[in-house]
Amino acid sequence: SAVISQKPSRDICQRGTSLTIQCQVDSQVTMMFWYRQQPGQSLTLIATANQGSEATYESGFVIDKFPISRPNLTFSTLTVSNMSPEDSSIYLCSVEDLSGRHYNEQFFGPGTRLTVL
Amino acid sequence: DAKTTQPTSMDCAEGRAANLPCNHSTISGNEYVYWYRQIHSQGPQYIIHGLKNNETNEMASLIITEDRKSSTLILPHATLRDTAVYYCTLKIGETSGSRLTFGEGTQLTVNP
Numbered sequence: 001s002a003v004i005s006q007k008p009s010r011d012i013c014q015r016g017t018s019l020t021i022q023c024q025v026d027s028q029v030t031m032m033f034w035y036r037q038q039p040g041q042s043l044t045l046i047a048t049a050n051q052g053s054e055a056t057y058e059s060g061f062v063i064d065k066f067p068i069s070r071p072n073l074t075f076s077t078l079t080v081s082n083m084s085p086e087d088s089s090i091y092l093c094s095v096e097d098l099s100g101r102h103y104n105e106q107f108f109g110p111g112t113r114l115t116v117l
Numbered sequence: 118d119a120k121t122t123q124p125t126s127m128d129c130a131e132g133r134a135a136n137l138p139c140n141h142s143t144i145s146g147n148e149y150v151y152w153y154r155q156i157h158s159q160g161p162q163y164i165i166h167g168l169k170n171n172e173t174n175e176m177a178s179l180i181i182t183e184d185r186k187s188s189t190l191i192l193p194h195a196t197l198r199d200t201a202v203y204y205c206t207l208k209i210g211e212t213s214g215s216r217l218t219f220g221e222g223t224q225l226t227v228n229p
Contacts, residue, residue: 004160041221042204042219042221042222044219045217045218048216092160092161105163106151106163108153108162111158113158
């Protein structure tokens with residue numbers, strides 16, 4: 001199965017600043033997803049990132065606030081811009097594996113725990 | 118809104134089977150049922166998925182009713198390490214890019 005790493009694993013930031021979260025996969029994948037998990041809550045999809053095209057954002061999420069890059073088939077970044085305490089969450093990268101015995105399974109990274117003061 | 122409903126919490130004795138129910142009464146014909154679990158502070162872990170037939174793998178069994186409006190995840194011999202939040206989700210087909218939408222999940226606590 002795909003192995004996913006995220007950097008940083010956690011961070012504490014000041015309001016008004018921005019943080020870029022990196023997601024690295026050990027194999028080429030077509031689809032990458034970014035989720036947010038607010039404290040004590042379930043996962044909410046932010047956007048879907050395809051290589052070579054604009055990310056597709058879910059309702060309630062906009063590119064200016066959460067710009068995403070997808071420069072190649074193994075890497076993506078999510079930036080949380082102009083942060084406020086309400087952005088304190090775990091941010092999770094996820095990939096869809098369309099190869100071999102794990103066809104159509106979706107795997108998640110370990111997450112980035114963000115605290116905004 | 119999530120298309121699945123699950124009990125908020127369940128308890129299970131270690132070594133016994135854990136049966137986690139999920140209702141998805143508005144499921145579409147091309148939607149698969151997926152189960153994930155999330156152990157505290159970790160990313161969700163894939164468990165199993167199915168369309169209409171019962172499925173089994175090394176982790177669990179998935180029983181889907183004939184009308185596909187509900188399903189049950191079975192952990193045959195629960196251990197303390199199975200304590201986690203279990204999410205039942207729906208995903209359209211086996212097409213690339215179809216989204217997983219998570220509900221609130223069931224907090225399963227396995228007791229010694």
